[in-house]
Amino acid sequence: MRRLIGSGIDFLVEAGFLYLPLLYDPAIEKEIQATPDPTESKETSGSVILNEGKHFVKSLSLHSLVANYERIGKDLYDQVKSAVLRQVAGNVDRGETSLSWKLITIIFQVMPYFIKKNRGFERGKFGKEEILKLIAEKVDVPPREYERTNTVFDLKPLQEALKELEKLDSTFKLPRDGIISSSELNHWLQKALRAQVVEKERTLLKNEVLRREQLIASVDEDMDILLYVAHKGSLEINGFGFTRIGTSDDYLIYKRTGEYRLKDYYGRSYLFRDCRVAVPTFSPFKPxxxxxxxxxFLYAHDSGQEICMHGFYPPQQFSAENAINLLEEGINALLYGYDARRRNGYHSLDRTREYVRTVEFEDYRIPPGEQKSLK
Amino acid sequence: MDLLQKIKSERAQSKKKRPFKRRLFDKVNDLVRTYSLEESFLSKLEVPEDYLSEANIEFAQLRKKRPIEFPLFSLSAEEEYRLTTAIMSKVNNPYLEFAQSPDEIAISKTLFDLNPSLGADTLERYHFETLLLCERAKKEMEDLLQQARDRRRKEGRGSAKESLGDGRTLPDSLEKRIDQLQSFVARVDDLEKSH
Structure with missing residues (x-):
């Protein structure tokens, strides 16, 4: 589309549709000539129009073009969007470094999945209140007033941004029917995109404010617990935890594997110590x-290594569901992915002659006497 | 062949894949777009041989063509389409299909008029300029040899020289020109044989 806009071609607008100059070859010309009256062709198919001696062919709906431009011309759309957001005083993403939606997602959606109730008949996931109660039990929260500004509980910046957005015009008119140059079309498109971005952002912000208000209402009394966790930046309960990366709003969410054993080709067991399998809240989303x-399944003997997972396609964005899947995939790969017969992965547990070894597992091997007692 | 077999073979024949052939329009249109030709090119077609009439065979380079991949089909803007069809109707000859540049389009008609029986291989391999010079050289050579024969007939009427039948009695300039033309044609022929 960008090439079309920058082409210098004159287009035709008719009834909300963009018409492009008709391209010719002998077959097309024959078809055009076979239609005696161009206006007649317009009536029957509506796809070709004769305007000032030139044929134009129907191409895009201008409404559809604007509605889908985010997908087909992301660069221009992002430019327009950032221009709108700059204009709005309270940027939506501003400030939330300590208690953000990412942290809320981790605590209320990912954490309950891995910390399940397992007491007698009381099975199931924790609810919001129960999670907060559990954190309060496990973590000693000092009694103190925590600052709510720059957290999800601070609605003021959002409300200010919403006010600013309400002032901006979110309507656009289709260009008048007739010939339109590529620069005029470009100008119109930018205006229409701007109106669309304003409308979209307005809806997004309204939903966001509503969501936060609901959250504030549901965790009203225990808000200090959340603010304390956000202030600390890390937490670990029952083998599940997260830790903030630097001062950013990104985290490593992890789950401990506990000790586990793997067998080699000859049936000998190897004891692997506990480790933390983690997924980041930013791309690339790999365990x-x-x-x-x-x-x-790890290339070297080092820290922070990606787990080798054949045929695995990492997701494109952070969500509770993706984080849970990734953690499970990573842990399953370590605990159950190694096939002693195929010796899959970067290294094999037992020594093979053909292979230039870089990582040895001899020191993990359980002596034969102990193997029986471990069974 | 019974009826059933006949029907079967006809069906098989109709289902058979046929190689896709580029149309003349696609080739000429590609040249129009590649060389950004304009309407003024049509006026050049009126006097195609002007710049070649002065060409000196002695220093002429043998130009070979590089293989060009024409598009399978082409769609073009109205102006380009009109120009393409105008060129096709103006330069209406079978050699146009083998032209790979605007120069060749301009020469193709003259070349066809001179020798309409050139093979596709030759037309695909050599630049039309080389082929045109070669054809002209052949024609000029024929004329000169005819001249020489006439001259000998006149000079040697009744004399012993006529019976020699060699060119030693010809003027030097004529002899030199015939040599030049012969060597040029031989160069083209040699190149053709070497392929």
């Missing part, structure tokens, strides 16, 4: 082992 660790 890693946080500690200095070695495993057939």
């Amino acid at each position: 890693v082992v946080m500690e200095k660790y070695k495993h057939p």
Whole structure:
């Protein structure tokens, strides 16, 4: 589309549709000549129009073009969007470094999945209140007033941004029917995109404010617990935890594997110590082992290594569901992915002659006497 | 062949894949777009041989063509389409299909008029300028040899020289020109044989 806009071609607008100059070859010309009256062709198919001696062919609906431009011309759309957001005083993303939606997602959506109730008949996931109660039990929260500004509980910046957006015009008119140059079309498109961005952002902000108000209402009394966790930046309960990366709003969400055993080609067991399998809240979303660790699926004996997973396509964005899937995939790969017969992965547990070894697992092997007692 | 077999073979024949052939329009249109030709090119077609009439065979380079991949089909803007069809109707000859540049389009008609029986291989391999010079050289050579024969007939009427039948009695300039033309034609022929 960008090439079309910058082409210098004159287009035709008719009834909300963009018509492009008709391209010719002998077959098309024959078809055009076979239609005695161009206006007649317009009536029957509506796809070709004769305007000032030139034929134009129907191409795009201008409404559809604007509605889908985010997908087909992301560069221009992002430019327009950032211009609108700059204009709005309270940027939506501004400030939320300590208690953000990412942290809320981790605490209320990912954490309950991995910390399940397991007491007698009381099985199931934790609700919001129960999670907060559990955190309060496990973590000693000092009694103190926590600052709510720059957190999801601070609605003021959002409300200010919403006010600014309300002032901006979110309507656009279609260009008048007739010939339109590429620069005029470009100008119109930018205006229409701007109106669309304003409308979209307005809806987004309204939903966001509503969501936060609901959250504030539901965690009203225990808000200090959340603010304390956000202030600390890390938490670990029952083998599940997260830790903030630097001062940013990104986290490593992890789950401990506990000790586990793998067998080699000859049936000998190897004991692997506990490690933390983690997924970041930013791209690339691939599971890693946080500690200095070695495993057939890790390239070296090092820390922060990605786990080798054949045929695995990482997701494109952070969500609770994706984080849970990734953690499970990573842990399953370490615990159950190694096939002693195929010796899959970067390394094999037992020594092979053909292979230039870089990582040895001899020191993990359980002596034959102990193997029986471990069974 | 019974009826059933006949029907079967006809069906098989109709289902058979046929190689896709580029149309003349696609080739000429590609040249129009590649060389950004304009309407003024049509006036050049009126006097195609002007710049070649002065060409000196002695220093003429043998120009070979590089293989060009023409598009399978082409769609073009109205102006380009009109120009393409105008060129096709103006330069209406079978050699146009083998032209790979605007120069060749201009020469193709003259070349066809001179020798309409050139093979596709030759037309695909050599630049039309080389082929045109070669044809002209052949024609000029024929004329000169005819001249020489006439001259000998006149000079040697009744004399012993006529019976020699060699060119030693010809003026030097004529002899030199015939040599030049012969060597040029031989160069083209040699190149053709070497392929």
